Amino acid sequence: MAASERQWVLMATGRSPTNIAVIKYWGKRDEALILPVNDSISVTLDPDHLSATTTVAVSPSFPSDRMWLNGKEISLSGGRFQSCLREIRKRACEFEDEKKGIKIKKEDWENLHVHIASYNNFPTAAGLASSAAGFACLVFTLGKVMNVKEDYGELSSIARQGSGSACRSLYGGFVKWCMGKKDDGSDSLAVQLADETHWNDLVIIIAVVSSKQKETSSTSGMRDTVETSPLLQYRAQTVVPSRVLKMEEAIKNRDFDSFAKLTCADSNQFHAVCLDTSPPIFYMNDTSHRIISLVEKWNHSQGTPQVAYTFDAGPNAVLIAPNRKTAALLLQKLLYYFPPQDKNLSSYLVGDKSILGDAGLHSIEDVDALPAPPEMKIPKQKFKGDVSYFICSRLGSGPKVVADENQALIDSVTGLPKGV
Ligand SMILES: Nc1ncnc2c1ncn2[C@@H]1O[C@H](COP(=O)(O)OP(=O)(O)OP(=O)(O)O)[C@@H](O)[C@H]1O
Ligand SMILES: C[C@@](O)(CCOP(=O)(O)OP(=O)(O)O)CC(=O)O
Missing domain, CATH: 3.30.230.10 (Ribosomal Protein S5; domain 2)
Structure with a gap:
């Protein structure tokens, strides 16, 4: 050569x-x-x-x-x-x-x-x-x-x-x-x-409860579940096949009611099989449970699901709202219970920050003035600092090529990462 x-x-x-x-x-x-x-x-x-x-x-x-x-x-x-x-x-x-x-x-x-x-x-x-x-x-x-x-x-x-x-x-x-x-x-x-584009009204709010590395990785957690949980067999063979069909139908028809019920039920069953594992795996914490309770009580008070929640192998909540109006209401409820530790509202919600405006939250004073959600039994209690920050997002596209060479992470002359 x-x-x-x-x-x-x-x-x-x-x-x-x-x-x-x-x-x-x-x-x-x-x-x-x-x-x-x-x-x-x-x-x-x-x-x-x-x-x-x-x-x-x-x-x-x-x-x-x-x-x-x-x-x-x-x-x-x-x-x-x-x-x-x-x-x-x-x-x-x-x-x-x-x-x-x-x-x-x-x-x-x-x-x-x-x-x-x-x-x-x-x-x-x-x-x-x-x-x-x-x-x-x-x-x-x-x-x-x-x-x-x-x-x-x-x-x-x-x-x-x-x-x-x-x-x-x-x-x-x-x-x-x-x-x-x-x-x-x-x-x-x-x-x-x-x-x-099929269902682009959906708004996703993620409550980052902890950004520390988790104790049990998904890989080892699911291995233990397969080896020890009798409930997993029932889930995989009986529950999920029919749930998948119903979920496909809900997505096709943009049926938020069914979509939300199936999403919450499946998240809860996933955490149930984690609990059914020996030794049991706990991915959610008290903050996760408080968020579930907040959403469940709200959904129950309205008689139909307003918002869906789902949790992966960690305590972070992923909340899905059918539109911006409901997402703004959700944000008000979340910020009432989980106000930011410091006065900086802008770094407390990242991603699509415009949702703060929709919720009428322009400053920390607006957060302090939020009314207690009426559906909650113990509205006075607040949990400042229990959520690290929120991310507001939406549905997105698949992988794309980044054509702009300035955005490449490797130097085309040295062949090494830029800055190394
Ligand atoms: N950008 C990346 N490119 C290649 N591999 C990555 C990248 N980011 C993460 N990984 C791989 O994924 C591992 C982290 O996976 P892990 O399952 O522990 O966390 P997570 O995916 O953030 O959480 P979870 O799967 O529970 O939602 C990293 O150690 C690395 O091996
Ligand atoms: C709870 C989950 O997020 C589990 C994801 O597990 P991973 O895909 O991270 O596991 P490995 O295949 O071992 O790498 C549920 C999900 O994403 O479907």
């Missing part, structure tokens, strides 16, 4: 959203391939608020594969990263850029190494599904740089091998992960039920 040939660096940058399940995935039937015991359904969140951005660079001058996450080098030796790299490399296609003097034959990809830099615009490993956005983005961006021709369904089954829930982040809007039947996992992939 000529010296000039050795110099080129080929790069691609992608951005992928995170997703939140409304019918939960919990339990694997195959640990290595990451095959689930039931179907699951999720909503994809707006990448402007919660997403991973990943740059993949390839160059004949790189002696090994390397990765940096949020500016720190991490090991790629784990099985999940290796599976994603292997599966994408297998599907890599010929690539040529005459201007830059780059010509890569299909068989060359086996010997070309990658540098990967990724950044999450929200806390990593804090129960906000960073692994879902991260692995979806990794697979999507590797696919771009390696000129992979496979469709998103196939890419989703590769992202699944990085982290199960990641397969659902390959699409925007409403997504179903079909568990599949085959032993090799080739039919365990994501399909889009409807894109983000």
Whole structure:
């Protein structure tokens, strides 16, 4: 290879959203391939608020594969990263850029190494599904740089091998992960039920209860549940199959009543199987329970669901409102009970801050003046400081290429992360 040939660096940058399940995935039937015991359904969140951005660079001058996450080098030796790299490399296609003097034959990809830099615009490993956005983005961006021709369904089954829930982040809007039947996992992939424009009135408010790393990871938690919970069998075989059908129908008809009831019931059953695990797993805390109680009492007082709640493997609440008006009412109730620790309202709600205006909350004085929610029995008690901050978001699109080279996370000359 000529010296000039050795110099080129080929790069691609992608951005992928995170997703939140409304019918939960919990339990694997195959640990290595990451095959689930039931179907699951999720909503994809707006990448402007919660997403991973990943740059993949390839160059004949790189002696090994390397990765940096949020500016720190991490090991790629784990099985999940290796599976994603292997599966994408297998599907890599010929690539040529005459201007830059780059010509890569299909068989060359086996010997070309990658540098990967990724950044999450929200806390990593804090129960906000960073692994879902991260692995979806990794697979999507590797696919771009390696000129992979496979469709998103196939890419989703590769992202699944990085982290199960990641397969659902390959699409925007409403997504179903079909568990599949085959032993090799080739039919365990994501399909889009409807894109983000189908039901774009929905508003999502996340209460970040704790951004510390959690005690029991989803991976080990669900392994323990599969081994010890008798309730999980009933959930996976009897409850979820009919719930998935009802949820698909609710989404198709934009039936918020059914959507909310199914979402809350499924979150509660997921936490019930965690409690049915030996030793029991507690992901929610007192603040999570207070938020459930607030929503349940409000919903009950109105006779129909106003808002849905769902909790993943952590205490953070994800609340889904049917429209901005209801979201603004919800925010008033939440801020009444969970006012900010300091006087800074603007940093207490991130994402779509305009919801504060809709709720008539322009300053901390407006929060102090909020009336107690009438449906609550003990309205006087407040829990200042129990919520770290709120995120206001909406449904969003699937992965996208970031074309602006200024936004690449790797320097195209050095092949190293910018700033390293
Ligand atoms: N941008 C990223 N690119 C590649 N991998 C990532 C990225 N972000 C996170 N990960 C991987 O995901 C791991 C964190 O996953 P973990 O399941 O512990 O937390 P989480 O996904 O934030 O929470 P949860 O799955 O419970 O919602 C990281 O240690 C890393 O291996
Ligand atoms: C509670 C959940 O968020 C569990 C997600 O689990 P992960 O996808 O993080 O687990 P692994 O496949 O072991 O990586 C529910 C869901 O997203 O469906």
